[in-house]
Amino acid sequence: MTESTDIAITRLWGPMTALVLQNSPASGPRLRDLPAFVRAFAEVKLAAVHANRDLGVLDEVRAKAIAEAANEVARGGLIDQFPVRVVATGGGTATNMNVNEVLASRAAQLVSGDADLTIHPNDHVNRSQSSNDTYPTATKVLLVRQAHEVASALRELARSFIQQAEQNIGVERMGRTSWQDAVVVPVSATHRAHAAVTERFADQFEAAAQTLLAVPLGGTVLGTGVGAPEGFGPSAVEHLADITGLPLRPSADPIDAFMHADGYSALADTAARCASILFKQCQDLRILSSGPNGGLSELMLPKLQPGSSIMPGKVNPAVPTMVIQATFSIRAAATGVGMAVAAGDPDIFGQGPAVVAGLSPALTELASVVSVLTTKCIDGLRWNQARLAVLGSRPFDAAINQAENDGYDAVAGRSARMYLAAQEDGNEHTQR
Numbered sequence: 001m002t003e004s005t006d007i008a009i010t011r012l013w014g015p016m017t018a019l020v021l022q023n024s025p026a027s028g029p030r031l032r033d034l035p036a037f038v039r040a041f042a043e044v045k046l047a048a049v050h051a052n053r054d055l056g057v058l059d060e061v062r063a064k065a066i067a068e069a070a071n072e073v074a075r076g077g078l079i080d081q082f083p084v085r086v087v088a089t090g091g092g093t094a095t096n097m098n099v100n101e102v103l104a105s106r107a108a109q110l111v112s113g114d115a116d117l118t119i120h121p122n123d124h125v126n127r128s129q130s131s132n133d134t135y136p137t138a139t140k141v142l143l144v145r146q147a148h149e150v151a152s153a154l155r156e157l158a159r160s161f162i163q164q165a166e167q168n169i170g171v172e173r174m175g176r177t178s179w180q181d182a183v184v185v186p187v188s189a190t191h192r193a194h195a196a197v198t199e200r201f202a203d204q205f206e207a208a209a210q211t212l213l214a215v216p217l218g219g220t221v222l223g224t225g226v227g228a229p230e231g232f233g234p235s236a237v238e239h240l241a242d243i244t245g246l247p248l249r250p251s252a253d254p255i256d257a258f259m260h261a262d263g264y265s266a267l268a269d270t271a272a273r274c275a276s277i278l279f280k281q282c283q284d285l286r287i288l289s290s291g292p293n294g295g296l297s298e299l300m301l302p303k304l305q306p307g308s309s310i311m312p313g314k315v316n317p318a319v320p321t322m323v324i325q326a327t328f329s330i331r332a333a334a335t336g337v338g339m340a341v342a343a344g345d346p347d348i349f350g351q352g353p354a355v356v357a358g359l360s361p362a363l364t365e366l367a368s369v370v371s372v373l374t375t376k377c378i379d380g381l382r383w384n385q386a387r388l389a390v391l392g393s394r395p396f397d398a399a400i401n402q403a404e405n406d407g408y409d410a411v412a413g414r415s416a417r418m419y420l421a422a423q424e425d426g427n428e429h430t431q432r
Helices: 003-010 015-023 035-054 060-074 092-110 121-125 131-167 187-211 232-244 254-259 262-288 318-342 352-376 385-391 397-406 408-431
Strands: 172-177 180-186
Touching (some): 015 092, 035 060, 035 092, 035 232, 035 352, 060 092, 060 121, 092 121, 092 131, 092 352, 131 187, 131 254, 131 262, 131 352, 172 187, 172 385, 180 187, 180 397, 318 352, 397 408
Antiparallel strands (some): 172 180
């Protein structure tokens, strides 16, 4: 049997999907590469079929078969039947129809004993819906879940920082301004500050998720509700909340919900700002652990793997370096989301695929690298107390206190002479 015959027999998607595949590039991420999004879309279809059944616009036999098919997809089944690109010709309609066609075909298989019963992707699976409302609803379900996953990973990281703070009570390090010596800083305070900003971003991700809980399902075309029976929207959203376990609610203003997508920007901006802080934290780790001979060597990071293919024994800060590089794509994705949100049409935001293609992988990446940073780096880092004692032997704490009595200028002169002598001692030691 040829490959083409195999596909013809086993494929569940139909003519609309075939046209999209024909007219879209052959490469690029596919819906099957984002199973969490396919799951969310199937859950939207399941909620819709329940509402249609409750309102009497879909018969019990078809409703049961479509619901069974949607449940199968929501559990991760048939994932290979979603070959459409995430960003495809037709935008959200292409995705919606790929789902409609697969569910219709699978539901038809489930009622194959009734030869007179047909299940149509538009007339039955898509009943009372439009790509206009199903796509953003599925997107919001997806992103809410991902935002909570990132928040959970960040809280684990914060707990790791707190553990480091508790393990290093009484340890002090030289604080610096403009990379010059300043005053003594408790290591525990440094790690508590790390934990504070990490917890703050976990809170912000959860707050951003809250803005996405209002979904436009039932608005059909442009928020008008045309083509849906009275009461479909509230019923479908209630079913979707039960299915997903999320406290979803209908959009307060359907027209606003279709015109504006600022909730995506809020989440993307949170991801970008979080990535910036992670960049800073990991860069700090790289600097403080620099050495072991030519740098600060205040921190000792877990030795995970060789750092060079030519320098035997060299070990680099592998995890912080990975996280830093990951933040580049996360911040770039957030910029893309902002551009997409600004590019909406007068009556509808039609750039949903660009949001899914950019923001969903970025959130997956963010949650993943934060988890690795926690377990492979922060949990195992240690402070080099002997090195801290040497570098922190001449802080400016005493000079600040002396200036209160003797005046700034007098103390500044003594401090300058003291540090010049220390530098000369260091030079003599180096020459010897």
